[in-house]
Amino acid sequence: MSTTFQLDTATSRANPTPAPVKRLTIPAIRRRKKNGTTDQPIVMLTAYTARQAQLLDEHCDLLLVGDSLGQVIYGLPSSVPVTLDMMIAHGAAVVRGSWHAAVLVDLPFGTYEASPAQAFQTSARILKETGCAGVKLEGGEAMAETVRFLTQRGIPVMGHVGLTPQAVNQLGGYGARGRDAAEAEKIIADARALDEAGAFSIVVEGVVEPIAIAMTEAVSCPVIGIGGSARCDGQVLVTEDMVGMFERVPRFVKRYADVASVISQAAADYAAEVKDRSFPGIEQTYQPK
Numbered sequence: 001m002s003t004t005f006q007l008d009t010a011t012s013r014a015n016p017t018p019a020p021v022k023r024l025t026i027p028a029i030r031r032r033k034k035n036g037t038t039d040q041p042i043v044m045l046t047a048y049t050a051r052q053a054q055l056l057d058e059h060c061d062l063l064l065v066g067d068s069l070g071q072v073i074y075g076l077p078s079s080v081p082v083t084l085d086m087m088i089a090h091g092a093a094v095v096r097g098s099w100h101a102a103v104l105v106d107l108p109f110g111t112y113e114a115s116p117a118q119a120f121q122t123s124a125r126i127l128k129e130t131g132c133a134g135v136k137l138e139g140g141e142a143m144a145e146t147v148r149f150l151t152q153r154g155i156p157v158m159g160h161v162g163l164t165p166q167a168v169n170q171l172g173g174y175g176a177r178g179r180d181a182a183e184a185e186k187i188i189a190d191a192r193a194l195d196e197a198g199a200f201s202i203v204v205e206g207v208v209e210p211i212a213i214a215m216t217e218a219v220s221c222p223v224i225g226i227g228g229s230a231r232c233d234g235q236v237l238v239t240e241d242m243v244g245m246f247e248r249v250p251r252f253v254k255r256y257a258d259v260a261s262v263i264s265q266a267a268a269d270y271a272a273e274v275k276d277r278s279f280p281g282i283e284q285t286y287q288p289k
C-alpha cells in the first residue's frame, strides 16, 4: 500500500492518506483468544521511531516500544539504564507514526517495582504523554498486585515472564529459562497470577518450548512468544533483529532481511562517490535558471 502522511497539528499525529482504518483496541486483541484458542495469531513487533512505525503498522496488531531500545538504539549494555523520558519520547514517536496497531510502551526498570502507586504514576504519565494504549511490565507473582491495581484503574497491562531482561543482574545472563522442574512450575505460576490479576496478554520470553505451550494452555489471556513456541497465541521479535541489523542474534530470531548489508553497501558507494567527486551530480545540484 502506498501511503502519504500528513501531520494533524491538533493531535500531532501523522495521519495517513488514504483514510485510516480504525485503530485496534486492547479489548479486541484480548478477545482473539476464546475458550483457550486463538484462530488469528497476534502479530507484534518492536518499534522505536515514527518512520519505523509507519512501515510496520499495517502488518502488526501490536507495536511494542520495548526497553530493548536501550541496547538497540542507545548502545547501552542492558535495559537497566533506560529512563522513563527515553520511553516517553520514543513512545510518542511510534504513536504519531502509526494508525492501525495498538501501541504498548514498556515500563523501564526502577519506575514501577516499588509499589502499585509508583507503577500507576509512571503508567499514567506514559499514557498521557504518548497516547499509547497500554503498558508492559516484567515479573510474575510479585507483580500481580500491581497489575490488578493498574487494570482496575483503567490501564491495560501486558505481563512478561520467563527470561525477564531487566532482571539480568539476578539471572546472571540471557540464557533460556525453565530447564528444571522448579523453574518451569514457577514460570507457569507467574503467568497464572498475572492472568488472574487482569493482564490482557502476557509475553513469554526465552523458555524451553514445552513451558511456552503449557503456559499458553494454562491462562485465559493471549500469550505472545519470543523464544517460546509457534503454538503461543502470537509472536513478537525485536524488529532490528528480524530485519538483520546485527551480526549476532539469539537462537530464537529468524532474519527476514539483511538490512545491515544494504546500509553498509550504500555508505560504501556514497563514500566512493564523494572521494571521486561523482557525487553530487547534475541531478543533485541547483543550477542557475
Ligand code: KIV
Pocket: 046, 064, 065, 066, 067, 068, 069, 106, 160, 203, 205, 226, 236, 237, 238
Ligand atoms: O523490550 C523488548 O523489546 C521486549 C520484547 C523482547 C518482548 O520486551
